[in-house]
């Protein structure tokens with residue numbers, strides 16, 4: 362069975378069969394039925410969500426022999442001709458392959474001629490953002506004074522690349538990615554119609570792997586049918602998708618949240634026996650974190666998940682603070698991007714999991730037993746004496762240094778379905794105020810030896826887990842940002858800086874952070890740009906973590922080490938090299954180049970996110 366068969370066969374031909382995209386359907390049917398038509402429509406959205414499908418339905422609505430309406434008959438000669446791709450007045454152009462101005466001119470030259478068969482001449486330009494500047498100008502001229510019998514339907518995955526002059530002349534519709542439940546029920550419908558047997562769980566896996574795209578989900582369904590010799594079974598699909606081990610992710614995340622490093626490593630060890638797709642596991646982590654974050658603010662946001670998944674997500678929502686979810690998510694993004702660069706997938710995956718554990722926030726339970734000196738609050742000059750235990754890392758030592766100036770937030774109770782009060786969570790509470798038995802607020806400048814001890818040993822945490830979790834107490838929400846030179850490349854993005862300030866900070870190295878001062882290093886150019894305004898913003902950003910606004914000092918250095926920006930650039934170029942290498946090694950590409958004596962314009966190769974492991 363060839364791919365795309367089902368996708369083509371079940372491509373909707375009327376608005377009522379359209380999958381999802383309710384907002385577009387409503388607007389267009391209303392426009393058609395009330396006769397308020399626009400001469401240019403732009404459909405944007407990711408691949409396979411229905412842009413050209415909608416454009417073709419619209420072409421049919423406009424040209425059906427029975428008149429303009431939102432319900433074309435589907436039987437007349439015009440409707441049939443459009444279905445069979447042989448309607449002369451529907452001119453389809455894939456701009457990705459026709460970017461020369463001559464082509465567009467040629468295409469637009471006969472715009473002024475009346476349609477030869479239909480009511481409207483419909484120009485469907487797919488991937489319109491790929492047109493050259495000259496082509497855009499040619500198009501723009503037509504859009505400025507469109508003949509009454511012409512309708513332009515433009516589709517793009519990247520509307521930001523369109524000139525504003527073109528955008529302003531189009532009625533724009535953004536098509537949304539389809540949720541897994543919509544995709545799963547569509548697959549179920551198709552399989553029922555095709556009389557093929559299936560397991561529902563298998564459809565969930567396919568729908569998720571389709572990542573919002575109907576076309577991709579249908580293509581995967583085709584493959585699954587072939588793979589399962591006519592039926593779609595969960596085990597087959599999981600194997601086909603390389604999704605072995607994905608069901609372990611909630612347990613793994615719970616171990617990360619509890620700091621159970623050795624349990625997590627044991628689990629990864631077991632996982633590796635099934636030779637899983639490590640990239641798929643990282644995306645699984647990403648997805649689970651995303652859903653957990655959603656569940657914490659709006660439980661109805663996870664309605665599309667299967668019952669098992671919902672339960673797992675709610676459990677995690679009770680275990681993890683919103684801040685930690687954000688940090689772990691950030692790590693999973695960089696982990697996903699960098700995984701192909703690692704020696705092997707498993708070690709990269711282990712490092713990702715250990716990184717999440719190393720950066721997880723101190724738990725409420727870890728505070729228990731810390732004596733609070735009543736006078737301590739009045740003794741702000743007392744410096745903490747870090748006493749790192751054997752398992753302490755540099756990161757943790759630095760956390761200790763900072764605790765003297767950190768605002769101490771306490772944990773917040775959660776309601777039974779796991780919706781924490783974000784406001785409360787992120788608000789520093791007054792010193793010496795404690796909430797609940799399992800969470801104790803420790804004023805930073807009273808930090809004692811025993812306090813410093815509790816921060817470190819991961820093993821100790823499990824002792825208090827049961828009580829803190831069972832009683833529904835939340836972990837302390839303070840994020841364990843360490844602000845060390847080593848962690849700087851990961852942490853700048855968590856400062857919440859934007860625009861120029863963020864971009865400048867990304868060109869700096871972190872030299873040191875102490876109570877009153879943050880020292881950054883940069884080249885003289887960046888230093889010159891870091892004016893008072895930017896420094897104030899940076900200081901404000903640090904103040905959210907340090908509890909007060911530090912002075913921002915910028916040193917000029919001739920030679921800089923790796924900055925967040927150069928780190929990103931290095932990873933980018935390594936990925937590009939990898940993509941070129943893989944492309945060159947690809948047997949199909951090699952066969953092509955040998956057979957046709959072809960050369961590869963390597964400058965056109967781009968690594969695609971998520972595809973580098975294929």
Ligand SMILES: [Zn+2]
Nearest residue numbers: 425434437440
């Ligand atoms: Zn018709």
